[in-house]
Amino acid sequence: MEYKAQYEAYLAQASKALDAACGQFLPETSEVCRAARYSLLGGGKRIRAVLVLSVCDLLGGDKAAAGQFAAAVEMLHCYSLIHDDLPCMDNDDLRRGRPSCHKAFDEATAMLAGDVLLTEAFEVVANAPASAQACVRAARALGAGAGSRGMVYGQELDLKYEALAATEDQLRLIHRNKTGALINAAVQMGAAAAEADTETCRVLEAYAYGLGLVFQIVDDVLDVTSTPEQLGKPIGSDSENGKTTFATLYGVQGAMDLAQKLNAETCAQLHSHFGTKAAFLEQLAQQLLVRKS
């Protein structure tokens, strides 16, 4: 299937799995769950869900299990955005072109909406139509990517270096944890649905962290070169806050050159292991490199 059509097919599958998860785990009768749905179903690229599904596909795994894992990782990602936008964190009023959760609802409701999405993400994994072994593997991957040696640690580092000048190594460490770790969780959850072996998981891990870093460098560039309309959130916030980014370190062109180089390496490694079967994952990486929003 052609790349764009394949992406749309994965998106449709993710969307169906998310609707099912909402129906089962986020009852409409709760205001907190309505706030969670507001943020969860408010669009977004669904890169993490697409990664779960496409990795599972690549490895010939079970689609139903991967669908449910995909919903879980999007729920987890969404919780992190809601908490990240809160006044005590980044204090962002806009997300995906709409008022952020605590603006559309209130702070307490938004915090609880994040809490409920994080909790239900793990409940969704534990209730996936897969073997207990696959569910446990997926839960371990999600926990490792989202927690103290992954995303939350990245958020901590991000806050720490908000006012401090960071070196490239420090910036890489932030992004590896803040973005890379959950992208790797998504990829490993796809591998769990296919009960992949250790060597395959290692190759996929390198791809995930490579993709995550490139994604973040492009994010830094778009914060300088894009428009608020294109991004769905304010631009220039990094430089206003005096934050070190790949764009402040190397300039727009230097940062994009680095992103291109890293992306080429990431895709070459993946290709050398999987050959043409990895075409979708390579094209996904390429699209994230040239994206405008």
Place this chain on the structure above:
Amino acid sequence: MEYKAQYEAYLAQASKALDAACGQFLPETSEVCRAARYSLLGGGKRIRAVLVLSVCDLLGGDKAAAGQFAAAVEMLHCYSLIHDDLPCMDNDDLRRGRPSCHKAFDEATAMLAGDVLLTEAFEVVANAPASAQACVRAARALGAGAGSRGMVYGQELDLKYEALAATEDQLRLIHRNKTGALINAAVQMGAAAAEADTETCRVLEAYAYGLGLVFQIVDDVLDVTSTPEQLGKPIGSDSENGKTTFATLYGVQGAMDLAQKLNAETCAQLHSHFGTKAAFLEQLAQQLLVRKS
């Protein structure tokens, strides 16, 4: 073993499991994890951990698995206290006789400490030394008790009825979700470690919700009759806020009479199923009824 000695033995086991979980999942290098440890290791009754361990014992289950599940449920309980104390929620400065997490650290660190404890609770379950089936069962129980049809829903209801007068039925619904659901999760995680059957789980569920309700009624009474020194937190906060409690509905004596009646029913049901094997769980319920803090 005599009740008190048995309780101390469970506490010691829980404490050991918590230390191990901290070592593995809450690295000292992270400020957020230090904040999480500050709250997690700051004392408390560890009722939920003791329930996991004693239920597993009652059913002849695996102690090592139960120990790890016990650590997980205490981590989850601790996250809920940290988030509950935040300014956008109850805005409490004191917890277990010490500054609450956001007072000892700051708001962003406290929110992330709660997030990390919630995440790691599930990672601890997924990495327990138990069968994949037992881990999945425990994760389902923890998710169901903590999330949208459990504890978070209870917190939502609690906020909603903070300013509204509540009836007894509404108060019971709040407590069933806010307190009962996680106590039931603890009990079911003990049952999961012992791979208990459905009928046993049903009997234990009735005990858990009975215990949770009595616990909460006694809490309401202590808020009126205890001292800040005994409780480790301010007293009289419910009545100052005009909140409906069992003490405002029925007075101190009426509320304690109700708690005694409910406790007797709860213990009788448990006893009729397990006989003398349930002695520890019955004594635990009795101790929670007569406690002074």
